Amino acid sequence: xxYLGTVLLxxxxxxxxxxxxxxxxVSLFVFALLILVVFNxxxxxxxxxxxxxxxxxxxxxxxxxxxxxxxxxxxxEREQDRIEGILVAPIDRSAFxxxxxxxxxxxxxxxxxxxxxxxxxLFNQPLTTRLGALLLVLLLxxxxxxxxxxxxxxxxxxxxxxxxxxxxxxxxxxxxxxLAAVRTTSHVLAGRPFQVYANWVWLSGGYDLVFxxxxxxxxxxxxxx
Amino acid sequence: MTFAASATPGATPLLTARRLQKRxxxxxxxxxxxxDLAPGERVLLLGPNGAGKSTLLRTAAGLIRPSAGSxxxxxxxxxxxxxxxxxxxxxxxxxxxxxYDHLTAAENLVFxxxxxxxxxxxxxxxxxxxxxxxxxxxxxxxxxFSRGMQQRAAIARALLHAPDxxxxxxxxSGLDAAGRDTLRRLLRDRFAGARAFLMATHDxxxxxxLASRVIVLDAGRVTIDRPSAGLDAARLEALIGRHAGAAGxxxxx
Numbered sequence: 214x215x216y217l218g219t220v221l222l223x224x225x226x227x228x229x230x231x232x233x234x235x236x237x238x239v240s241l242f243v244f245a246l247l248i249l250v251v252f253n254x255x256x257x258x259x260x261x262x263x264x265x266x267x268x269x270x271x272x273x274x275x276x277x278x279x280x281x282x283x284x285x286x287x288x289x290e291r292e293q294d295r296i297e298g299i300l301v302a303p304i305d306r307s308a309f310x311x312x313x314x315x316x317x318x319x320x321x322x323x324x325x326x327x328x329x330x331x332x333x334x335l336f337n338q339p340l341t342t343r344l345g346a347l348l349l350v351l352l353l354x355x356x357x358x359x360x361x362x363x364x365x366x367x368x369x370x371x372x373x374x375x376x377x378x379x380x381x382x383x384x385x386x387x388x389x390x391x392l393a394a395v396r397t398t399s400h401v402l403a404g405r406p407f408q409v410y411a412n413w414v415w416l417s418g419g420y421d422l423v424f425x426x427x428x429x430x431x432x433x434x435x436x437x438x
Numbered sequence: 439m440t441f442a443a444s445a446t447p448g449a450t451p452l453l454t455a456r457r458l459q460k461r462x463x464x465x466x467x468x469x470x471x472x473x474d475l476a477p478g479e480r481v482l483l484l485g486p487n488g489a490g491k492s493t494l495l496r497t498a499a500g501l502i503r504p505s506a507g508s509x510x511x512x513x514x515x516x517x518x519x520x521x522x523x524x525x526x527x528x529x530x531x532x533x534x535x536x537x538y539d540h541l542t543a544a545e546n547l548v549f550x551x552x553x554x555x556x557x558x559x560x561x562x563x564x565x566x567x568x569x570x571x572x573x574x575x576x577x578x579x580x581x582x583f584s585r586g587m588q589q590r591a592a593i594a595r596a597l598l599h600a601p602d603x604x605x606x607x608x609x610x611s612g613l614d615a616a617g618r619d620t621l622r623r624l625l626r627d628r629f630a631g632a633r634a635f636l637m638a639t640h641d642x643x644x645x646x647x648l649a650s651r652v653i654v655l656d657a658g659r660v661t662i663d664r665p666s667a668g669l670d671a672a673r674l675e676a677l678i679g680r681h682a683g684a685a686g687x688x689x690x691x
Binding site: 221226229233234293294295297298299300301302303304329397437 | 522524526528535549553555557
């Protein structure tokens, strides 16, 4: 099977499993929605400028639901020792990694696709005029988070306390992408021109490339005992 | 330490272990294990709980690295050689099924078949499931299966790519009498030629008739390594009992 075929096979398997079980999507949506509602009550956005606090609120919701998605994604592989079935298969293990990144991106993007329009309605934000820039920001930063998160989820999956360890390892490593995500989203929502936040976009793109490349090279070692 | 005669003299061993050691912390799980597995051999790996049987199988499958010693699969180092080519010739059936609960039995087989580059179709998966008596449940999610049915589906999964060397860890667990018969029949049919298997089991009654050779591990060391001819379950139990605790004494039957 081709490398891309393996990536799609793994991502498709995760998607099909989720469509059948609906274990993850429901908890991701409820969790993200809860964060949005709690922050809505905490800050009066009729007084506080949404552009200054809103991006942080949105990315807290995306990142925490992303951690849930990552934990769930590797819990499935841990149960019944399914990960061993993958490890003994004649595939490039980095293709499994990229399949998992793709699946995590799909689940995070599904949450974002609901939460962003909802936030626009709740907080009266006209997003349609900035949709292109916003999609670029969401795509780049979601990819970066999924890339680094999948690598650390794989590292921790064979430990006993993987669900505790994952955020402890992941959050420090994800600081650059979280920072870039919040800053670029803030500039986009404020309607500023691309040149103002271009450096943050390059940072996100660079982070994505570095972590994807490093993970593709290191993933085999990450999964070893 | 003794070695059984190779089933195919002169052929490259499917598995070669030399002074293989695996330690978890201070305690040795495998202690200087020497082993050759020739094409056509059907080997039972016996011993009490904690003897190192599963560790040996997991090491042979490339899932854990040995602490010392060497291991070759098909004449190649599984950590430095062509790992994908090695894994293509290797199969693993454990008491864990590796199957995804929310996928159907056929979907699971299609998934694993494609991982092995077989281009398995749903029709092909159905044929494989038919061989283990699950044709009528091919489209049901695995989570709706009993433990025994899940194990049958796992057998179909493990045999899907016709491995040259199959590693089995308690494969009879959860199977009823019919399931045990099915597994015995499949192993007898599929491993009649140059293919080989190495099976860790406590179910001597089911497994011994299949075997050409018996290896007993105790505290990570090989205490018995001999052909299975002339052995029945009772005699083998007695032999294992006699050698229990003899690890390290260089006992040969």
